[in-house]
Amino acid sequence: VTAEASFEAIGVRAEVLVTDPSALATAVDVVETELRAIDVACSRFRDDSELARLRQANGEPQEISELLCEAIAVALRAAAATSGAVDPTVGGSLKALGWDRDFTLVRSGAGPAQIVLVPAAGWQRVRLDRAAGTVTLPAGVELDLGATAKAFAADRCAAAATAACGCGVLVNLGGDVAVAGPAPKRGWRILVTDDHRASRTAPGQTVSVTSGGLATSSTTVRRWSAGGVERHHILDPRTGLPVHETWRTVSVAAVDCAWANTASTAAIALGPAAPRWLEERSLPARLVAADGSVVTTGGWPA
Amino acid sequence: VNAQEQAQRRVAANRIALRRLTFALAGIAAAATAVFAGLASATGNHSSSSPVVSDGNGFSNGASSFPGGNDAPSFSSGTPDSVSGGS
Numbered sequence: 001v002t003a004e005a006s007f008e009a010i011g012v013r014a015e016v017l018v019t020d021p022s023a024l025a026t027a028v029d030v031v032e033t034e035l036r037a038i039d040v041a042c043s044r045f046r047d048d049s050e051l052a053r054l055r056q057a058n059g060e061p062q063e064i065s066e067l068l069c070e071a072i073a074v075a076l077r078a079a080a081a082t083s084g085a086v087d088p089t090v091g092g093s094l095k096a097l098g099w100d101r102d103f104t105l106v107r108s109g110a111g112p113a114q115i116v117l118v119p120a121a122g123w124q125r126v127r128l129d130r131a132a133g134t135v136t137l138p139a140g141v142e143l144d145l146g147a148t149a150k151a152f153a154a155d156r157c158a159a160a161a162t163a164a165c166g167c168g169v170l171v172n173l174g175g176d177v178a179v180a181g182p183a184p185k186r187g188w189r190i191l192v193t194d195d196h197r198a199s200r201t202a203p204g205q206t207v208s209v210t211s212g213g214l215a216t217s218s219t220t221v222r223r224w225s226a227g228g229v230e231r232h233h234i235l236d237p238r239t240g241l242p243v244h245e246t247w248r249t250v251s252v253a254a255v256d257c258a259w260a261n262t263a264s265t266a267a268i269a270l271g272p273a274a275p276r277w278l279e280e281r282s283l284p285a286r287l288v289a290a291d292g293s294v295v296t297t298g299g300w301p302a
Numbered sequence: 303v304n305a306q307e308q309a310q311r312r313v314a315a316n317r318i319a320l321r322r323l324t325f326a327l328a329g330i331a332a333a334a335t336a337v338f339a340g341l342a343s344a345t346g347n348h349s350s351s352s353p354v355v356s357d358g359n360g361f362s363n364g365a366s367s368f369p370g371g372n373d374a375p376s377f378s379s380g381t382p383d384s385v386s387g388g389s
Contacts, residue, residue, distance in 0.1 A: 002383065012389045081368060117310040119317060150389070174389030184383075190375075191382035196389045200382045207375035214375065218388020227307060239314040251386060255372040263368065281367075284374035301377035 002184060009035045010043075010150065011103060012174025013197055016161065019184055023165035030164045031157040031171060038153045041068040042145045044091060045102050051143060059139040061129070072128050072135055075148045078262040079123035084237055085269040086262055089121040091142025093240035098226040099233065106224050115227035120237035146233070151215050151261035154178035158257075172196070175216045178257040183210040192251040192286055194220045205286065207301055213257025217264040218249040234268045246271035249288040252278070253300070 003021035005028045007014055014035065018027050043049040050068045064072075075088035094100070096118040098111045126143070127136040137143065145152075155178045157171040162181035170179045170188050175196030179188050186208060193204030195218070207214075219232040219242070236243045250267040254260035263283050267274035275295050278285045284298040296302060 004383070015384055017383055114306065117307070117314055119314055170384060172384045172386070175385070175387045176389075177384060177386050186380065187376065187378065188384065189378045189380050189382045191385045193385060193387045196385055196387035198385055198387055200385060202385070202387075204387075206378045206380065206382050208378035208380075209375045210373065212372040214386050216386040216388055221388040238317070239311065241311070241314075249388060253372065253375050255369045259368060282370055283368060299374035301375060 007032075010039055010153070010173065012150065013172075014174075015170070015172040016157075017170040017172075017188070018161070018165060019168035019182065020165065023167050027161040027165050027169055030161045034157045034160055035153060035173075037067055038071070038149065038156070041065055042071050042149045044094075044142075044144055044146070045100075051145065054135065054137055055142060057137060057139075059136070061127075061132075061134040061136040063133055064135050066133065069128065069130055069133055069135070071145055071149050071152055072126070072143065073130060074152045074258050075143070075145050076123055076126060076128060078148050078258070078265075081262060082266040082269075084120075084123060085266040086147050087120045087123045087237035088143045088145055088147065089123050089126065089141055090235050090237055090240070091144040092118045092140070093120055093235050093237070094144055094146075094233070095142065096240060097231055097235075097242075098224065103222060103224075109224075111225040112227060117240040119240045120235075122237075147265050148258055148261060150174055151176040151178070151213065151257040154257040155213060175218075176257050176261055177209075177214045179209060179211060179213070190214055192216055192249075194218050194249045194288070196221075205301075207253075209253060212253060212255045213260040214251065214253045215257055215261035215264045216249060216251040217261065217268050219243075219245050219268060220248050234265060236269060243269050244271055245290050247274060247287045248290050250274070250285060252283055252285040254283060 002017050003024040004017040016028050016031050018024050041050045078086045099106050121141040125138050150173045154171045154173045154176045158169050158178035158180040161169040168181040168183050187210045189208050191204050191206045193202045222233040232242045250264045252260045252263040270277050275297050278297040282298050284300040286300050287295045
């Protein structure tokens with residue numbers, strides 16, 4: 001027997017599932033508290049967030065909270081593990097394409113008539129001193145933690161909720177799924193599909209996981225118009241343009257959700273090279289091509 | 303708009319080519335250093351195009367590789383508990 005709750009948070013639909021129904025209220029409370037903290041630390045769209053304040057740093061080292069420090073560390077780890085295919089210094093690139101506020105406002109707006117391409121500044125230029133709790137960004141460089149912060153938050157939420165409740169917990173933040181504690185006997189059943197808001201009967205595949213994380217990246221959901229062309233949100237850091245859509249949706253399972261999301265985002269960015277890249281890392285993945293054909297890697301169930 | 307975008311793409315492509323050249327030169331220099339130091343084996347699996355992570359970030363290439371050890375998902379035909387999709 002499991003119980004579940006869902007609500008809107010950090011721009012996505014959040015779900016909390018527990019194996020002990022009596023623990024649901026506590027788990028939801030823990031998750032909401034974690035998400036508020038993540039939002040205050042990592043949001044690119046709140047003027048009062050820590051991340052927004054870094055824009056005024058002008059190249060000087062800035063003291064940051066332990067939470068933001070950890071979130072930036074995860075983003076830089078993702079960049080290192082993907083040789084820069086997933087780069088947190090695309091904040092300026094996204095802004096140049098018109099994504100400079102909450103996405104609901106971007107989608108409903110007309111978008112910029114012209115765009116100026118802004119390649120990523122380069123993650124190697126970010127200096128994070130974890131011991132001192134400081135980060136230094138070159139002047140003008142803006143971080144966007146969107147590729148990893150949600151998955152990082154899912155991992156934190158699941159761990160905190162299971163610690164508080166003593167039961168199995170699944171946290172789903174916009175399709176980034178983390179599980180912690182004892183899973184149900186038949187595992188957590190998860191439908192992988194294009195859109196995390198889809199119904200549980202939508203086309204896709206249902207798989208069962210018992211630990212770690214499962215993340216899905218897709219070019220089909222977050223789309224808007226800029227420069228007279230429809231864009232999606234997964235950028236090639238080298239050009240500042242959305243990547244070619246070899247794969248429309250990629251799902252990856254890994255030891256935690258942050259690693260899973262790193263790989264799923266990288267796979268979209270890597271295009272035709274993605275299946276081999278995933279196999280070399282023994283990552284179970286399901287890749288859906290633009291034409292709907294499916295490729296799997298790393299022991300993903302056929 | 304298209305002409306402007308094409309021009310910007312060309313500029314971006316030139317930047318990429320320059321960056322690749324820089325990486326390649328850095329890779330050649332690193333390889334030569336390793337050979338002369340008798341440490342060729344220390345280059346491991348990293349290609350010359352893989353950027354070396356600075357100490358300032360507290361990472362090394364080894365530390366940033368993907369961890370293994372998690373079970374792959376298994377097939378399930380039951381009603382899903384949750385949905386993983388793009389957002």
